[in-house]
Amino acid sequence: MVGAGFAGLTAARTLRSAGHSVLVIEADDRVGGRTKRGTIAGETVDLGGQWVGPAQARLLALAKAFGVAIYPQFTDGRNIVDLAGRRATYVGETPALSPVALAEFALAIGRFESLARRVPPLSPWDAPDAEVLDAQTMETWILANAKAPAVRSALRLLIRTLACVEAGDVSLLAMLAMASAAGGFNEMISTRGGAQDAMLRGGVWQLADRMAQELGPAVVLSAPVSAIAQDDHGVTVSSGDRQWRGQFVVITAPPAMAGRIAYAPPLPALRDGLSQRMPMGCVIKVHVAYGRPFWRAEGLTGMVLSDRTAFGPWFDHSPERGTTGGLVGFFAGKSAQQWAERSPGARRDKVLKDIALYFGDEALKPLDYVEEVWAASAWHRGGYAAAPGPGVLTGFGPALREPIGRIHWAGTETAEAFAGYIDGAIRSGESVAEAIARRL
Ligand SMILES: Cc1cc2nc3c(=O)[nH]c(=O)nc-3n(C[C@H](O)[C@H](O)[C@H](O)COP(=O)(O)OP(=O)(O)OC[C@H]3O[C@@H](n4cnc5c(N)ncnc54)[C@H](O)[C@@H]3O)c2cc1C
Structure with a gap:
């Protein structure tokens, strides 16, 4: 091996x-490999792969075989979405967009899901119209299937987060194949019931x-x-x-x-x-520890989807037990390429300022900060996977x-x-x- x-x-x-x-x-x-142990404020965290979804039977079986328990991603409260200059909070999985944008978003995801269902995960090149699908990037597909700036921005952000590249860098067929192999696009982007449903204790x-x-x-x-x-x-x-x-x-x-x-x-x-x-795309994963999960007191889940920040999205990653707070998030795609070249101190400042934009000045005073620049890691050189x-x-x-x-x-x-x-x-x-x- x-x-x-x-x-x-x-x-x-x-x-x-x-x-x-x-x-x-x-x-x-x-x-x-692309999973790695890290420590922040005395807690053990994952610097690479982290979440597991309920349909991921092989990973769940392995965890069970080794007696490692899973626990749910924290989702109690409201998420923040800030796209195309409009900020809102929402509960659940569907970002709060304007009614028109929301309808267009649902339509676009529906179209993508029905295309993905026709792509065999083991041989995407055998899909009907494979050549046509593979001649397009996600960006060209987004431009053809979404008009509202917020919908375009949401889709770009989701692709960047899932594939660690810009929508213009990845083929439509490749993203359809990824979704097909993962049980659908909604499965990939969701916390509850989706690929970000739970984590392994320790x-x-x-x-x-x-x-x-x-x-x-x-x-x-x-x-x-x-x-x-x-x-x-x-x-x-x-x-x-x-x-x-x-x-x-x-x-x-x-x-x-x-x-x-x-x-x-x-x-x-x-x-x-x-x-x-x-190519492997580009990702920097960041954990930030705080004295308390202060966003929860405001009724927030800690999850933010924003096109205003270079860092993000981020999620609550507070220790299961105890009173300290934690957030975990990413620089992905072009912003990871750009920020990988900056000093760790500059990245830390940027992350804290981006978080403070939504959670206030308490975000500027963390207990601890840890990051992994995967593109700079000699034997991995990039994102979660090839794109x-x-x-x-x-x-x-x-x-x-x-x-x-x-x-x-x-x-x-x-x-x-x-x-x-x-x-x-x-x-x-x-x-x-x-x-x-x-x-x-
Ligand atoms: C930041 C980040 C977040 C992620 N989040 C999640 C998540 O939440 N959930 C999830 O399921 N997945 C996630 N992933 C993806 C997941 O981690 C990977 O899909 C998975 O770990 C890949 O395992 P692998 O064995 O296929 O490859 P790898 O883990 O890459 O293993 C390949 C190994 O080959 C070694 N190698 C390379 N070249 C050589 C050589 N010449 N000689 C000898 N050895 C070599 C490497 O060092 C590496 O150890 C994430 C990945 C990253 C980077």
């Missing part, structure tokens, strides 16, 4: 439990640690795989001057990172083309999970359900383990 994220660790556990010998080779000095990162503990010395850290050579009898995986020999290799790093490995013989043109065309631009899935998609000789591909990007999510990573690890077991 190349990579000790949820995909690589799951594949290794599954193969080992079927009696096969496995090795997980990880570039970083820790396991977990953090999701600990499941990766627990899987790695089980695997023991079969997990090798701080070993960036630089080259993979295959012949008729097996594969040789190299990290600098260290080498390992096996029958098969599974690459769980996302395509952009997998493309940085040297392959002998070289990868076919289609697969290499795919690696060149599936293909126009023409990529129809042109190169079939190479996404097609094995090349003894090389198999896994990772959340290859998942048949919840691609882009931790649940998808687990599913991809299980699927690739089955595929390899059939060949052993």
Whole structure:
């Protein structure tokens, strides 16, 4: 296995439990990949993947197997929406827009959902009119399907938050495929009952640690795989001057990172083309701790959707027990690109000022602040997952999970359900383990 994220660790556990010998080779000095442990004001938090939805059965099963409980995202109160110069508060999942904008928003989401239902998650390139859908970006689709500035702004903000790229950078077909694999667009954007429904007590990162503990010395850290050579009898995986020999290799790093490995013989043109065309987007995740969750006293959930701020959206992330308060939020897409270049101090000031715009001056006096700039993280370099631009899935998609000789591909990007999510990573690890077991 190349990579000790949820995909690589799951594949290794599954193969080992079927009696096969496995090795997980990880570039970083820790396991977990796009999940990571952080600490803020003495509390443990997730610096990467965090939420789980009720339909994400594989992640829920893994949490249960390790005895890790889940608890709901705090949603008691009113959310704030501030789009196209109009600020309002609302309860529930549908942003409070003007009646005209709200009707248009519902219509646009309805159209998107019905297109998504026609896209097979495992082979979006087989969808009816796939080429037409893949020739458009989300931005061109938004311009064609929404007129009200607030609706356009809401849709852009949601795409940026879901894919960590601007709407103009991601293909319509790619977003439809993501929604199709996640049970719909509403599922992806919702807290209650959706993908942001709940969190794991103590953090999701600990499941990766627990899987790695089980695997023991079969997990090798701080070993960036630089080259993979295959012949008729097996594969040789190299990290600098260290080498390992096996029958098969599974690459769980996302395509952009997998493309940085040297392959002998070289990868076919289609697969290499795919690696060149599936960028990771850009995200900075931020946690802020306060002496108390003061927004709750105002009847607010802590959730803010705004096109006025560079930081956002953000959510309440106060510790389940105790009196301190916490918020978690993101810079995503272009604002993450821009703010990744600034100093941590400048980012902190910006985050606090953006929060204060809605929650008042108490927001300027946090107890603690912690952030993770994922685009600057050597082995991840980007957003939650790969975000293909126009023409990529129809042109190169079939190479996404097609094995090349003894090389198999896994990772959340290859998942048949919840691609882009931790649940998808687990599913991809299980699927690739089955595929390899059939060949052993
Ligand atoms: C900020 C953020 C927030 C997110 N929020 C959520 C969320 O709330 N819920 C959710 O379900 N998902 C979320 N995600 C997405 C989720 O974390 C990922 O989908 C999932 O963790 C991917 O797992 P993976 O095993 O497929 O890939 P990864 O976790 O990326 O694992 C691949 C591994 O390969 C390693 N690697 C790369 N190159 C090499 C090399 N050359 N040699 C050896 N090893 C290499 C990497 O270090 C990495 O450990 C979020 C992600 C981020 C970044």
